[in-house]
Amino acid sequence: MIYLDYQATTPLAPEAREAMLHWLGGPGSDGFANPHSPYRAGRAAAAAIEVARDQVAALLPPGGRVIFTSGATEALNLAIRGCDAGALAVSAIEHAAVLDTARALDPALTLLPVDRDGLVAADVVIPAGTGLVAVMQVNNEIGTVQPISAIAARAHAIGALVLCDAVQGAGKLAMPDGADLIAISAHKLYGPKGIGALWVRDGVTLDAQITGGGQEAGLRSGTLSPALAAGFGAAAHLCTTLWESDAEHVDRLWIQARTAFAGWALNGSATARWHGNLNVRLDGLDAARLMSECRTVAISAGSACASGSGRTSHVLRALGLSDKEAKNALRIGFGRYTGTEELDEAMAAITAAARAQGLPA
Amino acid sequence: MPAPITYLDHAATTPLLPAAQAAMAHGFAIWANPSSPHRAGRAARAALEDARARIAAALGWTGEVILTSGASEALAIAITRARRPVSAVSTVEHEAVLRHTGPALRLAVDQVGQVILPDPAVLGGLVAIQHVNNETGVIQPIDGIYEQVRAAGGVLLADAAQSAGKLPLPPADLIAISAHKFGGPAGTGALLVRDWALLNPGGGQERGYRGGTENLPGVLAMAAALEQGHDWMETAAAMRARLDAGVVAAGGQVIAADGPRIATIGAIRAPGLAANAQLIRLDAMGIAVSAGSACSSGSLRTSHVLTAMAVDGADTVIRVSIGRETTAADIDRFIAAWAGLVAGTRR
Numbered sequence: 162m163i164y165l166d167y168q169a170t171t172p173l174a175p176e177a178r179e180a181m182l183h184w185l186g187g188p189g190s191d192g193f194a195n196p197h198s199p200y201r202a203g204r205a206a207a208a209a210i211e212v213a214r215d216q217v218a219a220l221l222p223p224g225g226r227v228i229f230t231s232g233a234t235e236a237l238n239l240a241i242r243g244c245d246a247g248a249l250a251v252s253a254i255e256h257a258a259v260l261d262t263a264r265a266l267d268p269a270l271t272l273l274p275v276d277r278d279g280l281v282a283a284d285v286v287i288p289a290g291t292g293l294v295a296v297m298q299v300n301n302e303i304g305t306v307q308p309i310s311a312i313a314a315r316a317h318a319i320g321a322l323v324l325c326d327a328v329q330g331a332g333k334l335a336m337p338d339g340a341d342l343i344a345i346s347a348h349k350l351y352g353p354k355g356i357g358a359l360w361v362r363d364g365v366t367l368d369a370q371i372t373g374g375g376q377e378a379g380l381r382s383g384t385l386s387p388a389l390a391a392g393f394g395a396a397a398h399l400c401t402t403l404w405e406s407d408a409e410h411v412d413r414l415w416i417q418a419r420t421a422f423a424g425w426a427l428n429g430s431a432t433a434r435w436h437g438n439l440n441v442r443l444d445g446l447d448a449a450r451l452m453s454e455c456r457t458v459a460i461s462a463g464s465a466c467a468s469g470s471g472r473t474s475h476v477l478r479a480l481g482l483s484d485k486e487a488k489n490a491l492r493i494g495f496g497r498y499t500g501t502e503e504l505d506e507a508m509a510a511i512t513a514a515a516r517a518q519g520l521p522a
Numbered sequence: 523m524p525a526p527i528t529y530l531d532h533a534a535t536t537p538l539l540p541a542a543q544a545a546m547a548h549g550f551a552i553w554a555n556p557s558s559p560h561r562a563g564r565a566a567r568a569a570l571e572d573a574r575a576r577i578a579a580a581l582g583w584t585g586e587v588i589l590t591s592g593a594s595e596a597l598a599i600a601i602t603r604a605r606r607p608v609s610a611v612s613t614v615e616h617e618a619v620l621r622h623t624g625p626a627l628r629l630a631v632d633q634v635g636q637v638i639l640p641d642p643a644v645l646g647g648l649v650a651i652q653h654v655n656n657e658t659g660v661i662q663p664i665d666g667i668y669e670q671v672r673a674a675g676g677v678l679l680a681d682a683a684q685s686a687g688k689l690p691l692p693p694a695d696l697i698a699i700s701a702h703k704f705g706g707p708a709g710t711g712a713l714l715v716r717d718w719a720l721l722n723p724g725g726g727q728e729r730g731y732r733g734g735t736e737n738l739p740g741v742l743a744m745a746a747a748l749e750q751g752h753d754w755m756e757t758a759a760a761m762r763a764r765l766d767a768g769v770v771a772a773g774g775q776v777i778a779a780d781g782p783r784i785a786t787i788g789a790i791r792a793p794g795l796a797a798n799a800q801l802i803r804l805d806a807m808g809i810a811v812s813a814g815s816a817c818s819s820g821s822l823r824t825s826h827v828l829t830a831m832a833v834d835g836a837d838t839v840i841r842v843s844i845g846r847e848t849t850a851a852d853i854d855r856f857i858a859a860w861a862g863l864v865a866g867t868r869r
Binding site for chain 1: 527529534535538539540543546550553554555557558559560561562563590592594595597598618621622700708709710724725726733734735737738739801804805810812845846
């Protein structure tokens with residue numbers, strides 16, 4: 162199988178897996194202790210978590226702290242529910258973890274529109290009285306990169322906090338300036354599933370959503386897994402050392418894939434974009450049928466979470482595409498471990514499947 | 523690498539069982555997102571659903587299973603999304619319950635730490651009673667409580683973090699479990715739900731009751747750990763009897779000695795010797811035990827559990843907890859060290 166769905170999840174980096182193994186210790190080892198226990202083995206586990214926290218913090222801006230969570234969904238819930246902001250404004254192309262949570266808290270929320278390129282305007286109007294603005298850094302479906310710093314400046318001018326879902330950008334792009342809260346997920350940057358983080362700017366206060374033992378400075382209770390933290394830390398560290406070569410590799414793959422798909426329309430901006438995301442459409446294509454026919458290639462038609470729901474992508478609709486056009490779209494995602502030959506092979510299989518539908522692919 | 527320790531803090535966390543380690547390794551190899559529709563995603567989904575069914579089967583649970591990041595999250599989901607407001611919780615619950623249930627009535631416990639059944643009028647909402655206390659090992663009379671809660675039209679939430687995988691599940695409507703307490707990994711747990719109608723939905727995964735990409739390696743390891751069974755509990759009982767006898771012989775006291783207690787946990791008291799002083803000296807001797815819960819370690823707060831039981835000298839009580847691999851030699855080593863500390867205070 163050729164895996165081209167790097168927005169849904171990424172392969173676990175061998176280095177991250179290796180970093181986890183010591184902390185998955187069995188009887189007689191010193192690698193299983195509860196990091197909140199006061200004796201030696203517990204302190205060693207706690208120290209490993211702090212090393213990981215520093216490694217993750219290196220991906221994030223200075224002047225804040227890293228709160229470990231079970232993933233980005235929990236981090237986003239903690240941010241949105243925990244800041245008790247009242248009126249909310251979120252971009253129309255946010256992930257469901259933001260949209261659904263925000264709608265639950267503020268049914269009258271403001272949806273910040275995007276243009277046909279999938280970008281929120283840098284001078285977007287944010288209604289007075291808004292308490293929290295949430296705009297994602299890199300969209301998970303179409304890869305567009307939002308002008309967070311400019312939006313944050315406007316939000317701050319009216320006294321609102323800024324939450325940035327940086328799940329797709331963390332470890333790949335520099336974090337945007339201006340955000341007060343940033344959510345990231347380990348398994349989107351070659352780390353393990355089951356851990357993520359919320360970065361909280363110094364001075365921003367939140368109410369905990371999972372209370373109990375009072376871990377993570379009281380903001381997130383629950384025994385932390387030293388293994389998951391160590392895997393996250395190692396993956397983050399790898400990103401800080403590889404991010405230039407990762408980006409160069411992805412740019413080469415992007416050119417290769419764009420060339421192979423020259424006849425397809427690109428969804429979202431070609432330039433304000435993370436190039437590891439190629440979201441394309443072909444008039445008349447039955448994307449669902451193509452995916453079921455291309456059994457050796459793992460791609461998707463939007464977010465993994467919404468897969469199989471039959472719902473039209475809210476992101477593609479926000480670009481102004483019709484329901485019909487939205488169902489013509491494929492999301493092809495690649496990254497560090499994608500080879501040029503397998504990408505060629507996958508492109509050929511996708512092209513052949515589109516031609517079998519009688520289309521000029 | 524530090525020298526091997528004598529680990530007697532299994533109530534804080536347990537070593538990962540070899541079967542769980544193997545399951546995790548398998549999980550790392552099938553790393554696709556279980557929500558993805560392609561073949562790799564469907565394979566991950568199939569493995570996840572198989573593990574969910576195995577978890578239910580190993581527990582003997584016929585209801586639904588919501589996979590979570592642990593017991594704290596499971597309890598938070600149960601309490602914040604239950605259709606019934608919380609009406610009563612025991613005073614000896616874990617902080618994960620107490621801190622979510624501000625104004626709810628606190629049910630007192632007797633001297634062995636068992637809940638004193640109240641007027642049924644307060645049992646008509648969500649009632650949270652843990653199965654086994656994490657500090658003392660005291661088992662609550664859940665059968666009787668559940669009957670009363672049902673009769674009152676209420677819903678029972680049982681925190682089974684300390685008992686799952688060791689004792690049969692308690693009768694309850696909602697049950698929270700944590701994998702790392704029974705030989706699985708930290709970062710994985712579950713909320714067992716008798717009927718979806720008990721909860722308000724929220725979140726895109728787990729049938730709409732919990733959002734977030736599932737931690738498949740953790741879930742596979744939780745299933746594998748549960749399938750290792752609990753036939754070692756008889757051995758644990760013998761180890762705890764050995765511990766209790768040693769404690770008494772050394773001039774110490776066993777907390778709730780006459781109460782029904784799980785075989786894996788013993789709270790013991792060394793009169794006149796502060797718990798933290800005991801821990802520091804035992805740690806220096808390579809023995810890992812705790813004072814109350816791991817979460818509150820180092821906080822110097824007096825245990826709310828021991829206070830509720832009106833234990834004298836609660837600040838001199840430590841917890842010794844036994845696991846699958848604990849041997850008589852481990853207990854003897856602990857007793858020898860601890861008896862030395864106790865004797866030292868008398869000189």
